Amino acid sequence: MGEGSSRIELRADARHNRELILRAAREAFAARGLDVPMAAIARRAGLGVATLYRRFPTRESLVMEVFADQFAECFSVLDDALTDPDPWRGFRTAVEKVCAMQVADRGFTAAFLTAFPGAIDYERRRVEAERALAELTRRAKEAGRLRPDFEHADLVLMLLANNAVVAEAGEAAPVASQRLVAYFLHSFRAEGAASLPPAPPLSLHHVHRIP
Amino acid sequence: MGEGSSRIELRADARHNRELILRAAREAFAARGLDVPMAAIARRAGLGVATLYRRFPTRESLVMEVFADQFAECFSVLDDALTDPDPWRGFRTAVEKVCAMQVADRGFTAAFLTAFPGAIDYERRRVEAERALAELTRRAKEAGRLRPDFEHADLVLMLLANNAVVAEAGEAAPVASQRLVAYFLHSFRAEGAASLPPAPPLSLHHVHRIP
DNA sequence: ACCTAAGCGGACGACGCCCTCCACTTATCC
DNA sequence: GGATAAGTGGAGGGCGTCGTCCGCTTAGGT
Structure with missing residues (x-):
């Protein structure tokens, strides 16, 4: 940690393609949910699969960036x-x-x-x-x-x-x-509230499922 | 059409296996939802895949029978x-x-x-x-x-x-x-009801998606 | 007991997705 | 303009599911 370099230095074309991928992924996710094939995203971006995988090694990393x-x-x-x-x-x-x-x-x-x-x-x-x-x-x-x-x-x-x-x-x-x-x-609403059964032990953290 | 035979005449073992399949499918569906692999159901029933497919050519036919x-x-x-x-x-x-x-x-x-x-x-x-x-x-x-x-x-x-x-x-x-x-x-409940946005055009029929 | 058709099971080819590898292209620096 | 490392694309191996095909088994009638 602390190299300062990290990923700032991407070649211009690579940076451009990265944006293409993000846009394509955004569109694909919006239209069909999170489980679209990686290849479909790459195709929509007009790029090869490898490019996608090099930039975003896991599906999660892509999702995180997109959202x-x-x-x-x-x-x-x-x-x-x-x-x-x-x-x-x-x-x-x-x-x-x-x-x-x-x-x-x-x-x-x-x-x-x-x-x-x-x-x-x-x-x-x-x-x-x-x-x-x-x-x-x-x-x-x-x-x-x-x-x-x-x-x-x-x-x-x-x-x-x-x-x-x-x-x-x-x-x-x-x-x-x-x-x-x-x-x-x-x-x-509080108004007119009657008694309820107990709440389930769920949290944003508890519920996790990536398609 | 109209032979009257239809499917009443199943051999005894076949009828038995049919029940095994239904039980296995019921358990599998209950536990993991409708998209369990057909092979898993067959295995759970202790039978071959072909038997399952012969009795229930489509997934839907199995689901219908089970439920x-x-x-x-x-x-x-x-x-x-x-x-x-x-x-x-x-x-x-x-x-x-x-x-x-x-x-x-x-x-x-x-x-x-x-x-x-x-x-x-x-x-x-x-x-x-x-x-x-x-x-x-x-x-x-x-x-x-x-x-x-x-x-x-x-x-x-x-x-x-x-x-x-x-x-x-x-x-x-x-x-x-x-x-x-x-x-x-x-x-x-009617009690305390305030106005609502319009209802969507959904019906039990309209909503259909088989995994 | 034996015949025969119904029943059986597992192997198999097709398909779709995942992810990697490698030979080719190209931006960037001098 | 040439060296070089970064970047690229598509082919391909792996995996899991589907649904079928075919040679073997067995129920059930005689």
Whole structure:
């Protein structure tokens, strides 16, 4: 560590091809989910498979890179939510925006839900995300708008549910997702809350499956 | 057509092996979902692959046969629900039971949600199921317990959601599913219902995907 | 007991995906 | 413009699944 070199020195054409790969992968993931063949991505980029593998030795490394900015967007959503003076509105819009991101990009969820064992940076971010979410829910509960027995794992339930609905609904995905999220938000409200069965021991970390 | 023979005349050993296959398939589907290799099912049954393929030329035919009784159970659940004097309790218990069936058997949902183009009998049953569900929701709405803007497609949303949660939660599946269903039922109640975005154009028929 | 057709199993070719290896091309520095 | 190391593409070996083919086994009738 600390050589300073790392990877800054890529030849110009290589750097260009790297961008082609990322764009192709982004498109492919968005359209067909995370399990598109590596060869299909390479073909879409107009490059050979070897080039793809040299730049991104594992599928995970490619996924991580592709979704880096989506992750960033996700964090900015959380930050926005935290600075909203109305805690419930913050909570609600954060949920809505993240679910809309799932609709916009089929692969995003899988990346979001997937903890790559080796990806240190991702791990750090995940912890940050969980902290932000915890704070968000704490404040919404304190304001008396989020039901007191709401738990962290409930968001995981919702993300899984939304992911499945988006995956299966095809054309109808945007409408279906909005309806689903409205239902969830309605049942997350403190108002009229009845007792619930216990929450499952799920976390963003716990749930991981890379296709 | 019209020989009357059809398949009644199977040799005794063949009939026995057929049962072995069905049992093995049931176990395999329950444990790992619908996409287990055919060879794995054959091995579990202690038979050769050819035997499996001769008896069930397509994966679908096997799935249909395996889940025939689960379908029957499903219909009896709907019938019970329809005879319940309390429409809301009928609706609620039907939902809870079907979702519990999804937990008990990973493959069941996929079979439930999958419309095999050629399976006439299945198609007829699906239509029956949809009619029963329609009646169930109509009565629950009439009793003022189910929200008036509830739609058929919302059940599909829930089944998809539950399926995904069951698939991903592993050990925690039973707890996770119960929690999820409680949330859904809460938001399906007429009491405290706020306006919703429109329902997606989904039906049990519309959603079909065989792994 | 014996005949015969139904039943059986495993080997096999096809396919699709993964990932690597190596001979060829090309950017970059002098 | 030439040296050289970085970069490239496609062929190919490995793997796992599918579904079929064919020679052997065995149930069940006589």
